[in-house]
Amino acid sequence: MKHALSFMEKLGVMWVYLGRRARLWFRFKISFVFSFIAMFVTIAIFYFINVFVGEIPEYGNYFTFVLIGLAINQYMQTTLNTYLGTMHNMYWSNWLEIILTSPMRLKTFFSSVMTWTYLYATMNVAFYFVIGIFVFGAKFTFPATAWIVIPILILLIISLSGIGLISASMFMLANAKGDIEPIGWGVATLSGLVAGVYFPPKYLPAPVQLISKILPQTYAIDAIRRILLNNESISSPSIQLTIIYLIVFSIILLPLGMFMFNAGIRKAEKEGTLARWM
Amino acid sequence: MNPIEIENITKKYRVREKGFNWKKNLKQLLKIEKQDYLTALNKVSFSVKKGEIFGILGPNGAGKTTLIKILAGLLLPEEGKAAINNYDLIKDREKIRTSVNILMSGGWIIFDYKLSIYNNLKFWGVAEGLRLGEVKERIEEVLKIVGLHEKKDDFPENLSAGLRQKMNLARCLLSDRPVYLLDEPTSNIDPYSAEFIRKFIKEMKKNGKTVVLATHNLWEAEMLCDKIAILNRGNILALDETKAIKERIGKEILTVELEKITPGLIRGISSFGFVEKIVEEKNILKIYGNIKRNMPTLIDTCRKYTNITGVDMKESSLNDVFLQLITEKEKTMVMK
Ligand SMILES: Nc1ncnc2c1ncn2[C@@H]1O[C@H](COP(=O)(O)OP(=O)(O)OP(=O)(O)O)[C@@H](O)[C@H]1O
Numbered sequence: 001m002k003h004a005l006s007f008m009e010k011l012g013v014m015w016v017y018l019g020r021r022a023r024l025w026f027r028f029k030i031s032f033v034f035s036f037i038a039m040f041v042t043i044a045i046f047y048f049i050n051v052f053v054g055e056i057p058e059y060g061n062y063f064t065f066v067l068i069g070l071a072i073n074q075y076m077q078t079t080l081n082t083y084l085g086t087m088h089n090m091y092w093s094n095w096l097e098i099i100l101t102s103p104m105r106l107k108t109f110f111s112s113v114m115t116w117t118y119l120y121a122t123m124n125v126a127f128y129f130v131i132g133i134f135v136f137g138a139k140f141t142f143p144a145t146a147w148i149v150i151p152i153l154i155l156l157i158i159s160l161s162g163i164g165l166i167s168a169s170m171f172m173l174a175n176a177k178g179d180i181e182p183i184g185w186g187v188a189t190l191s192g193l194v195a196g197v198y199f200p201p202k203y204l205p206a207p208v209q210l211i212s213k214i215l216p217q218t219y220a221i222d223a224i225r226r227i228l229l230n231n232e233s234i235s236s237p238s239i240q241l242t243i244i245y246l247i248v249f250s251i252i253l254l255p256l257g258m259f260m261f262n263a264g265i266r267k268a269e270k271e272g273t274l275a276r277w278m
Numbered sequence: 279m280n281p282i283e284i285e286n287i288t289k290k291y292r293v294r295e296k297g298f299n300w301k302k303n304l305k306q307l308l309k310i311e312k313q314d315y316l317t318a319l320n321k322v323s324f325s326v327k328k329g330e331i332f333g334i335l336g337p338n339g340a341g342k343t344t345l346i347k348i349l350a351g352l353l354l355p356e357e358g359k360a361a362i363n364n365y366d367l368i369k370d371r372e373k374i375r376t377s378v379n380i381l382m383s384g385g386w387i388i389f390d391y392k393l394s395i396y397n398n399l400k401f402w403g404v405a406e407g408l409r410l411g412e413v414k415e416r417i418e419e420v421l422k423i424v425g426l427h428e429k430k431d432d433f434p435e436n437l438s439a440g441l442r443q444k445m446n447l448a449r450c451l452l453s454d455r456p457v458y459l460l461d462e463p464t465s466n467i468d469p470y471s472a473e474f475i476r477k478f479i480k481e482m483k484k485n486g487k488t489v490v491l492a493t494h495n496l497w498e499a500e501m502l503c504d505k506i507a508i509l510n511r512g513n514i515l516a517l518d519e520t521k522a523i524k525e526r527i528g529k530e531i532l533t534v535e536l537e538k539i540t541p542g543l544i545r546g547i548s549s550f551g552f553v554e555k556i557v558e559e560k561n562i563l564k565i566y567g568n569i570k571r572n573m574p575t576l577i578d579t580c581r582k583y584t585n586i587t588g589v590d591m592k593e594s595s596l597n598d599v600f601l602q603l604i605t606e607k608e609k610t611m612v613m614k
């Protein structure tokens with residue numbers, strides 16, 4: 001009878017979970033062939049849009065501009081959707097109760113799920129860049145200061161995890177038992193329009209720009225582009241401001257997300273809605 | 279202290295309407311309108327000793343699953359106190375959860391049909407804290423116990439319901455916990471597999487495990503349980519040792535079909551000390567009590583008054599007690 005797992009045992013859980021997901025993924029060979037074809041087509045579409053758009057002020061070539069946006073978007077969508085999606089799966093398959101009765105507990109389980117999804121997202125991003133660079137001839141210089149992209153990306157992921165958790169908490173708090181819920185869906189959908197994934201937000205009407213200024217991803221996307229395309233470094237004030245802004249966002253949103261998620265679980269414990277069928 | 283001690287546990291569920299009614303929800307939130315509640319458990323108390331098999335019997339909707347979930351620390355009651363394995367139900371419920379093993383009738387839906395039995399169990403093995411080096415051996419061990427070791431590379435979609443339940447049992451056995459909570463473990467299962475699971479439950483008892491068994495299979499409960507609680511609409515109607523519950527309405531039942539039943543006959547029979555109860559239905563008399571030894575006397579008495587057209591004697595079963603208790607309750611409910 002174990003009540004909790006040691007660090008090594010938690011790593012073991014993660015390892016077996018990754019193996020399990022990989023096995024499931026390989027079993028659907030056709031579906032992953034299709035998803036690669038879909039990514040290829042997406043990149044091709046933007047390549048041809050680039051033929052018309054060409055250069056955009058401040059950032060240069062549109063194709064490289066949008067490749068960066070698409071890559072960051074992978075991580076954003078993953079972070080915003082996976083918590084809710086996982087709740088949904090756990091509820092309908094009775095996993096939630098069994099996980100709660102195992103010494104593994106929810107935290108280790110979510111860590112395993114998130115590790116898989118980020119590995120998967122990273123593989124997609126690598127695919128975007130490989131196709132973009134080697135098939136469609138995108139040009140990246142990758143300056144020596146490019147490493148700052150990684151902490152910015154991590155901070156972005158942390159602050160959006162807060163929103164992802166709030167979204168997952170709605171599954172229980174607002175009884176949003178589908179795999180879509182207004183908060184996470186709203187942020188994920190809006191960020192396509194206003195956060196600068198596909199075009200700079202400055203072309204938006206002024207009131208809409210206000211929304212884009214609230215979202216942390218707008219700053220992160222812009223900063224990452226400045227670093228990769230304009231060779232800006234950590235010494236640039238706008239990059240420093242972005243980092244501070246992301247830290248503030250993380251400090252507010254992550255604890256709020258965790259608090260709401262736990263409140264949701266507690267509500268489900270009272271209502272008897274941890275599992276659907278039994 | 280006993281592994282399971284519960285006292286005055288009351289569980290109420292909010293009655294949910296279809297769809298989302300903003301007006302009503304807001305009113306209830308502001309306490310203008312009262313919530314509708316369904317009482318799933320009403321002041322339920324009992325304790326289970328170590329190594330005992332405790333049966334919870336009741337018709338659909340009686341509150342069996344609700345009770346099992348509370349014992350597992352997965353559902354919070356509104357009132358009452360409980361200690362499971364000496365852990366407090368509210369404060370230490372995380373520890374309760376990892377000290378009980380819960381097995382549900384359709385619990386195998388946690389398995390992925392696209393993975394082999396072995397690969398399905400592997401994840402739950404490491405989740406229990408088995409090390410990577412020992413998990414394979416342990417899975418093979420438990421699969422041998424449930425008789426699935428030759429199918430370890432099969433996929434659960436090819437398994438019958440009975441085998442899937444065995445697979446679920448195997449998952450339970452990956453961890454060694456002192457209390458087993460079984461919610462209708464043999465429902466939807468063929469008699470052969472059900473027999474296997476019942477044997478297994480006996481085995482658990484031998485190994486000193488404490489078992490709570492929720493079921494509506496009375497015969498099964500009678501065979502396995504040391505103690506039984508009969509539950510209906512959240513109330514405990516009877517709680518006693520299995521033998522005592524069975525004897526509650528007399529050890530044996532004699533059913534006599536007669537040409538006619540007269541008050542004199544009834545008076546005559548009820549004057550015997552060994553008769554505990556008589557039920558009259560049209561021209562049939564059901565006589566409860568210590569019948570076997572006194573059968574000739576009873577038959578002779580009946581013959582004195584009328585002709586006998588049929589006789590049947592059996593030992594009273596839990597089924598009789600159950601039906602009687604449940605219908606008695608229904609009758610009083612009607613009278614209210
Ligand atoms: N999560 C829930 N929310 C609201 N009501 C519920 C919930 N779970 C159960 N109930 C209700 O509580 C009562 C008891 O349900 P429970 O599932 O405990 O019965 P049961 O004895 O296990 O029945 P069965 O034999 O059908 O499994 C039922 O009337 C049921 O409809």
Ligand SMILES: [Mg+2]
Binds near residue numbers: 342344461
């Ligand atoms: Mg039930």
